[in-house]
Amino acid sequence: MIAQLSIQTPSGPQQVRLELARMGDDAELKKWKAPRHHSRPDLAADAVELARLAGKRWRYYLRRNEGATSLEELLEKTTANPTSEIGFILMAKAVGESVSPTLGVAWCRRTWCNHLVLDFLAVHPALNDPVGGYKGMGFGLFIGIAVVAEKLGCHLVWGEATESSCTFYQKLLGGTPVLDHFFFGAEALDALRRELPLRSKLKPKSQP
Amino acid sequence: MKKADTFEPLIQTHVSDWMREMWEVEAQHPPMIGSRLKLALWGPLPRAKKPKSAKKVAKTVKRAAAKK
Known part of the structure; x- marks a missing residue:
């Protein structure tokens, strides 16, 4: 697990675990379906399509041995070959009961010069309805990427x-104008990470 | 046996004002992104048909040779 955070749902806060997708996790993405009632059916259809495309891209990279299924594997591969391009999926999994076990997905590539490219980011169609009462999944995924x-x-x-x-990305960057591309530099990434403290900082220090 | 987590996970303990503000922004402006460019996703492209002109070229060459 990379991080655990909460999102807003119509029935209150929902805990979500962020982790890199493992073998077989993409099967969950194929189960995403647009709900019958959605105020923006176009957004629901986009979510389903983008999640499937992200899964396909991931499988393509895994077949070429250019994908990672854990943070450890990602680091091992980039350490072994510092100029390699490695792709991975960051998944948001619900803790406890939820509309779906997988609530969000982000497909990223680590490039040859050690930058991250975010190619796909999709939120479960039940969560991206502007009047549905769900909030924060996309923001949470971006914290995970940071x-x-x-x-x-x-x-x-x-x-x-x-x-x-x-x-959304313009606001996330503190108002920096965003058109068809965005760049999150070290400072913006730090601000996102500061939203979550380390688990060890929450526990009292144990005596030796 | 399940492999132990090497990395220490980060845990959210409170919701900051900025986070709340971003939640509202997200509700109105969905952050979803992705290109529908499907090239290189489906494996090899279907095999191209052989050009029909190959036979014609061969015939023309043969005729020219016969004339000589």
Whole structure:
């Protein structure tokens, strides 16, 4: 597990675990379906399609031995070959009961010069309804990406923003104008990571 | 046996004002991104048909040789 955070649901806070997708986890993405009632059916359809495309891209990289299924594997591969491109999926898994075991997904590539490219980010269709009462999954996934970037010693995360998502990334960057691309530098990534303290800092220090 | 976590996970303990603000932004402006470019996702492309002109070229060459 990389991190644990909470998102808002209509029935209160929901705990979510962020981790790198393991073999077979993509099967959960194939189960995503647009709910019957959704105020923005286009967004629901986008979520289903983007999650499936992310899964396909991941399987393609795994077949070429250019994918990672754990943080340890990701670090091993990048240490063994510092200029290699390695892809991975960051998954948000629900802790306890939820509309789906997998609530969000982000497909990232670590590039040859140790930057992270975010190619796909999708939130479960039940969670991306603006009037559905769910909030925070996308933001949570981005915090997870910032944590992975730190583990890799990576100082830049970039991606292609869409017409509908550019406002979110602009706000996340503190108002820096965003059109069809965004760059999260070291400072912006640090700000995201600061939202979550380390588990050890929550526990009282044990006596030797 | 399950492999032990090497990395220490981060745990959210409180919801900051910034986080709450971003939740509201996210509800109105979904952060989903992704290109629908499907090239190189489906494996090898279907085999191209042999050009029909190959036979014609061979015939033309043969005829030219016969004339000589």
